[in-house]
Amino acid sequence: MKNQLATVKETLLMGPGPSSVHPTVYQALAKPTIGHLDPAFIAIMDEIKEFLQQLMQTGNRLTVPISGTGSAGMETCFVNLVEPGDDVLVLINGVFGMRMADVAGRLGANVDTLEFEWGTPVVPARVKEKLNEKTYALIAVVHAETSTGVCNPIDEVAELVKETSSLFLVDTVTSLGGIPVTVDAWQADAVYSGTQKCLSCPPGLAPISFSDKAVEKTMNRRNKVPNWYLDLTMIVNYWEGNTRAYHHTAPINMLYGIYESLYCVLSEGLDNVYSRHQKAHLALVEALESLGFEMLVAPEFRLPMLNSVKIPEGIDEAKIRMQLLQEHQIEIGAGLGPLAGKIWRIGVMGHTARMENIEQFTNALKSCL
Ligand SMILES: Cc1ncc(COP(=O)(O)O)c(C=O)c1O
Incomplete structure (x- = not known):
């Protein structure tokens, strides 16, 4: 055969x-699979959270890798933070802004979009005008728009969002590990990323980080999170606390992979x-x-x-x-x-x-x- x-x-x-995978990440992926509730594995999980906090420059407790690719990270943010009827604004200048609007719309949100020519950045002055017109439950933007190669001015958009009561969601799939992602300085309430870009790891995990405000919104929803697999109210019980509860079988070897890739990035500085x-x-x-x-x-x-x-x-x-x-x-x-x-x-x-x-x-x- x-x-x-x-x-x-x-x-x-x-x-x-x-992108190309770092040789030591390949070695990490090939390490023996152990149990997902083995204390040795839980120690690795705890360090992954700390490594992600350092890379994302955040003190957010809820900073974990979600099982799935970057789109699972996107979906996790929206399913936990958006409820039917919520007003959501998505800033779009490429494929991934469009995908965010699609995901939010499927959850029954009232989605407004502000569109910019592909190959050019989001224009903060136009965002400001829009925010003067209406109050949004959530505002979403892509940091590094992979479909065009544009870096959106998140610092400037963040300053505008800080003046509102809205949750601020930033896609950092392509930016994380390649340019600074400063979650706390942006006062971003939710960010998601992926392993297969600047982390030199194969695709398969989606690091996310939720602020206290985002956690509060998630925990006090009017309705249950509509997606069982990505429901953070349950996933946190595996990633946090003294008694770790089974939710789904963690992808052990992929988690070795992200551990090693974060170790490499942080060791390099x-x-x-x-x-x-x-x-x-x-x-x-x-x-x-x-x-x-x-x-x-x-x-x-x-x-x-x-x-x-x-x-x-x-x-x-x-x-x-x-x-x-x-x-x-x-x-x-x-x-x-x-x-x-x-x-x-x-x-x-x-x-x-x-x-x-x-x-x-x-x-x-x-x-x-
Ligand atoms: C900016 C951005 N967001 C989201 C995604 C979706 O990630 P994935 O393809 O890993 O599901 C990608 C993938 O290329 C991306 O570049």
Whole structure:
């Protein structure tokens, strides 16, 4: 019998995620599975929470990884914080803002959206106008919009939300571990992320953090959380307290993986990690521009970890992506939605964000062109 896994080759992952996995994270994933209520495992869980608090710069007690990918993190925030009839505002400038509006709408919220051109950031002055018109139960925004490569001005939006009574929800799936995520300084009430971007870990967990205000809202809902699996009122009993209660069987080895990835990021030091991403980004942009490419996003709004580059006339973008993958074992991403066929999305996330990878990619791209 042929084992298909024998055909899997190491690929340099330079797309919008997953990114390349750190070698010690692979080792962590292969450690022996132990029981999810074993005291040794609970000690690992407790440290994961502390590591996440450090990375997210928060004192929030409810800071845990949810079982599932980034979208499970998104869904966890909305199902716990939103009830039918709540007024929700979603700021949209790409795919993931759209997804948040969809999720909130499915929960029976009255969803208002404020839309901005893809490839440009959320404009705080327009948000201010909107907040003067209406009071919202929750305001949601994406920090690093992976579909375009735009960094939204969360600091400025946060200042506006602080003036209101609204809960503030921020998607940090692509930003966490690549640029500062400062949950307490933003006074964000809920954030969610994923493991497969700047944490150099495979996809499978969604770290979340809830402020005391968000916990209070969750615990005092008019209705039960409509999703059993993501109900934080029950999940906390596994992650907190002296008697840990079974909720669902924790994905033990994935939790080893996130433990190790957080250990790596914190041992390297947050400032060093952020500057490694920035250096790799600048080198990539310089290389692309020297080959005649133009970036989609204005320099001041560019994310270091996700670089959108316009495809010049006459280039078969899909063919070059396939050539990079098949001849050079390098993956880059295509454009989404209105940007499909118009851009490539080149990720320098986590363990991928190293100069040797930029050089390898640049040489490969040159040979494909
Ligand atoms: C900004 C952002 N939010 C949410 C998601 C959804 O995460 P996942 O695909 O892990 O479910 C992604 C995935 O790319 C993302 O980039």
